Amino acid sequence: MAGPALMLFNTMGRRKEPFMPLEAGRVGMYTCGPTVYNYAHIGNLRTYIFEDLLRRTLEYNGFAVRHVMNITDVGHLTSDADTGEDKMEEGARREGRSIWEIAAFYTEAFRRDIARLNILPPAVWCRATDHIAEQIELVRRLEEKGYAYRLPDGVYFDTSRFPDYGRLAMLDVEGLMAGARVRPVEGKRSPADFALWKLTPPGVKRQMEWDSPWGRGFPGWHIECSAMAMKYLGETFDIHAGGVDHINVHHTNEIAQAECATGKKFVRYWLHGEFLVMEKDKMSKSAGNFVTLQTLIDRGFDPLDYRYLCLTAHYRSQLVFRWESLEAARSARRSLLERIHGPGAAGVEAPEAAAAAAGSAAGGRAGADAGREAVRGDGEVPVRGDRAERYAARFLEAVNDDLNIPAALAVAWELARDSGIPAGGKKRLLLDFDRVFGLRLDIPPQEEPGAEIPAGVKELADRREEARRSRNWKEADALRAEIAKLGYRVEDTPSGPRISRV
Numbered sequence: 001m002a003g004p005a006l007m008l009f010n011t012m013g014r015r016k017e018p019f020m021p022l023e024a025g026r027v028g029m030y031t032c033g034p035t036v037y038n039y040a041h042i043g044n045l046r047t048y049i050f051e052d053l054l055r056r057t058l059e060y061n062g063f064a065v066r067h068v069m070n071i072t073d074v075g076h077l078t079s080d081a082d083t084g085e086d087k088m089e090e091g092a093r094r095e096g097r098s099i100w101e102i103a104a105f106y107t108e109a110f111r112r113d114i115a116r117l118n119i120l121p122p123a124v125w126c127r128a129t130d131h132i133a134e135q136i137e138l139v140r141r142l143e144e145k146g147y148a149y150r151l152p153d154g155v156y157f158d159t160s161r162f163p164d165y166g167r168l169a170m171l172d173v174e175g176l177m178a179g180a181r182v183r184p185v186e187g188k189r190s191p192a193d194f195a196l197w198k199l200t201p202p203g204v205k206r207q208m209e210w211d212s213p214w215g216r217g218f219p220g221w222h223i224e225c226s227a228m229a230m231k232y233l234g235e236t237f238d239i240h241a242g243g244v245d246h247i248n249v250h251h252t253n254e255i256a257q258a259e260c261a262t263g264k265k266f267v268r269y270w271l272h273g274e275f276l277v278m279e280k281d282k283m284s285k286s287a288g289n290f291v292t293l294q295t296l297i298d299r300g301f302d303p304l305d306y307r308y309l310c311l312t313a314h315y316r317s318q319l320v321f322r323w324e325s326l327e328a329a330r331s332a333r334r335s336l337l338e339r340i341h342g343p344g345a346a347g348v349e350a351p352e353a354a355a356a357a358a359g360s361a362a363g364g365r366a367g368a369d370a371g372r373e374a375v376r377g378d379g380e381v382p383v384r385g386d387r388a389e390r391y392a393a394r395f396l397e398a399v400n401d402d403l404n405i406p407a408a409l410a411v412a413w414e415l416a417r418d419s420g421i422p423a424g425g426k427k428r429l430l431l432d433f434d435r436v437f438g439l440r441l442d443i444p445p446q447e448e449p450g451a452e453i454p455a456g457v458k459e460l461a462d463r464r465e466e467a468r469r470s471r472n473w474k475e476a477d478a479l480r481a482e483i484a485k486l487g488y489r490v491e492d493t494p495s496g497p498r499i500s501r502v
């Protein structure tokens, strides 16, 4: 029996629509990945968490998802348009390393970040530089069909030839022109036209450049996504997602390139996540406005505290980052874990059984089935099965209403507090919900992956120890207070200082 239909807000048309994949039971999904010239900041990571929630919701509904993510390692210019330096070249210069080293280093850092946030890895990771031939081929097709023109510095897409241009952004070309703040490229027929292939200027040697029918150079930024998405998912596929900043230019241009080359619809559902915004002036100076996951870890947070924080806001609303909100998320996540694993819940069943129950359920009824079975299987005070079932149904209704994760989290909390449901059944149902949340609710608090003392706290404790040794009590006390602010306690024991979580 089917649960409530999954409704998704499609940026194309700006309305919620029932989700129906092209092929029954299967979903092709492409998400724009990072430009690997620096660490991802927590704003970028919010978008990847949103996309993970989308994928998990699809899987919870029983769909097999083929998720493709690109790694941009060439062609993304600092202006986000057709002028400025390549971000990768800039990163390499900043760090005095080759572009290839920079790309490998930050790709690895990105993979580590998403693993720490319990984001499921895509089935296909594709690097732009591994798909130069596909990109050249796509540009060639566009040129052959008359959608491209050449200028001295590259090949450009002629937006006037695509009547649908700008439909995703709901901007008319006039609007796009008015909004074009970047320095125009000389000879461009319209400010909205964009580079498909850029030529290396004469006398310049780039670290990354390739031969092409138009001369030595490198691909424009947008072409990689059209080329790789179609290679791995077909010319028309189900879902494409990214941050809202990609609507006006990047995704608008991806559509133009793909649809003009194939004459077919490129993507059926476009989903965009709103931004994480920094509270101005409240951010510590040393961190500036560039906060990474490691910054949070160094301040004593578990990456999953940040994930929890992201779950408290709907993906289409802006989220203002405040340290106090992150602290509140940390407490909430911990107390949820304690409710699940604390006295009464722990020991009712083997963890393997819970994991199996969570893992075996498939389809829209997964939650309801797990709940009912849980209540019956425990042999405790009999409760009417539909009590747990109601939670499961409300959970599914929330997530299927365009990923209303905050509402789903509220259902989970209500369930966690409900004394009318046996602990074992409750745990099983919460672990089932966690297939969407991805909060690792299966790991008891003391075994949390981030439970070890963070480097930042250790460093403060070392400095305090040094201050103590030199009898600088004032400094030692100040450092102890700083450690306490991060949620840790330092005690002086005969074998040296001992740090623990408060």
Ligand code: AMP
Residues within 6 Å of the ligand: 032, 033, 034, 035, 042, 043, 044, 045, 046, 047, 242, 243, 244, 245, 246, 273, 274, 275, 276, 277
């Ligand atoms: P980039 O590496 O610049 O291509 O960005 C990676 C992803 O992060 C893209 O999907 C952007 O839309 C998204 N993004 C950039 N800034 C933010 C932010 N402050 N909040 C949420 N997402 C963002």
Ligand code: ZN
Residues within 6 Å of the ligand: 031, 032, 033, 225, 250
């Ligand atoms: Zn893209």
